[in-house]
């Protein structure tokens with residue numbers, strides 16, 4: 075059987091396939107945790123019955139994963155008191171066996187990385203080749219930190235401010251996700267979270283905080299994992315320093331796009347309300363408290379946009395003290411790398427104690443690396459701590475971070491980098507259903523996309539996809555062209571062309587913000603975009619992702635499809651179109667899908683068959699590199715048009731265009747001949 079057809083064979087239609095689409099999330103799930111199997115790692119008897127909770131019982135549960143299995147009954151959540159009690163009891167430390175069991179059941183792995191790990195990796199690789207099992211010594215650096223049992227523990231044990239706690243409750247955060255469960259104790263109080271013995275054994279100190287790398291699936295709550303400790307630390311530092319009356323810039327969050335910065339800023343402001351911690355996104359008129367030879371504060375552009383979040387300086391005095399006073403009053407700055415690096419140049423930011431790199435693998439990849447490293451170098455405070463986050467993480471990025479940390483290390487400040495990985499690394503969130511769809515031609519993709527927009531009961535090759543959904547294309551030109559093609563696909567009664575929009579980096583900022591706001595408000599049903607929106611953007615109501623053009627890398631696939639199935643919402647669908655031209659690159663994506671299905675608990679034979687993946691051609695390193703840099707070649711430039719016209723119509727149109735061009739050329743040639751004849755004439759001029 076044709077391999078391409080087999081790959082796109084449809085799943086059976088579910089009963090809801092013919093239902094009317096609506097804008098509600100695919101399902102209502104209250105538990106944001108992706109993994110919790112308390113029996114994981116325990117020896118089980120065959121056919122042992124597991125207690126099943128109905129969806130009804132599941133509502134409003136406080137999950138108690140320390141309860142013995144047979145007594146683990148659903149407990150209804152008590153109403154949240156308006157007034158929080160002043161003192162709460164600190165939770166006792168869990169013994170190591172319990173900690174190990176909790177981490178295992180939530181699929182958390184904590185590792186202490188050090189710079190000689192590269193060598194270990196090489197040795198491991200060599201040993202693998204010789205099919206010798208690595209000795210236990212090689213994997214010895216696993217740590218077992220205390221987990222966060224509930225958000226209530228943040229106050230009781232980690233002493234966060236009552237206001238911060240009540241903001242979290244108001245925002246509806248009740249059960250920590252896995253990344254929060256594993257990272258918050260280490261980031262809030264590493265001395266408590268990491269057993270002193272482990273620190274001693276591996277020769278590192280936690281007294282000054284830790285440098286941290288968090289790798290967890292898309293939509294699993296990484297933002298909150300860095301916002302809570304950052305806000306809390308700033309409150310703590312302020313309480314410790316009686317002289318500190320003003321907002322001091324103490325934390326910088328770097329993210330790759332303006333959209334993501336805006337989202338992080340918003341989320342931060344919601345949970346920092348009333349705490350006195352101020353969060354500002356990088357804007358044109360921002361002034362920063364930098365230090366340099368000239369000791370000037372820097373203003374990117376002295377342009378007021380009427381926003382009272384920031385104060386810009388009109389004062390041209392050289393007096394550093396005066397300039398410091400006029401610097402933007404903020405504790406946390408959220409920025410893209412280029413704009414901050416442009417502002418900094420060779421200046422430093424000595425007050426910054428926390429640098430957060432969100433989507434670190436892209437921030438330290440070729441396009442952003444020098445800017446990100448520039449910002450990192452500008453943070454000269456000796457107490458600086460780095461935390462990095464992403465859903466995907468190449469080992470070369472880890473190595474780069476370690477090398478950088480090593481080059482900045484001093485005897486008092488060793489370089490432990492603690493890495494927390496949730497689930498299988500570099501796989502898509504287990505709640506998403508994947509589907510590869512083959513079409514013979516580019517035009518076939520357009521036809522298939524229209525079928526997703528207007529599903530017909532006769533179609534059995536495409537899965538049902540609820541609106542709203544995102545459509546990813548390879549280039550800005552293709553996104554614009556696809557938008558032009560589909561613009562009038564929604565009937566006037568359903569809102570017509572206003573229901574479909576396009577978003578890419580060539581649009582002006584105001585237009586970008588407007589489209590995002592309309593999409594968040596549910597006014598747009600289909601948003602066509604480029605890889606601009608593939609990372610970090612949290613649109614909980616998105617029910618599907620269409621990869622109209624094949625993603626360039628496995629990581630791009632993970633991030634794109636991760637725009638659905640977020641925060642425990644089940645039922646998101648990811649459809650990836652491919653044509654004959656894509657087959658050469660398909661294996662990388664097929665592998666991620668297979669791994670993601672494995673993580674979702676699919677047995678062999680249920681998802682993508684292994685033999686089928688094996689029969690796809692291998693993608694060489696050079697091809698991968700080329701694809702990453704340029705995408706599929708045939709979808710670039712003029713060849714990349716998206717159109718519903720048939721080949722016959724296009725040929726006819728081309729012929730017509732050719733005839734017009736030919737006639738124009740002949741005219742020009744004719745007049746040139748006249749001109750040259752005129753040039754030879756006596757008077758030597760041309761009239762008009």
Ligand SMILES: Nc1ncnc2c1ncn2[C@@H]1O[C@H](COP(=O)(O)OP(=O)(O)OP(=O)(O)O)[C@@H](O)[C@H]1O
Nearest residue numbers: 106249250251292293294295296297465610612641
């Ligand atoms: N403990 C929690 N309980 C319920 N919802 C949560 C919790 N933590 C985070 N969320 C919600 O989950 C959604 C996804 O969170 P977030 O954007 O932080 O994901 P992420 O891990 O950063 O994803 P990505 O890798 O795509 O950037 C957000 O809407 C957030 O409000």
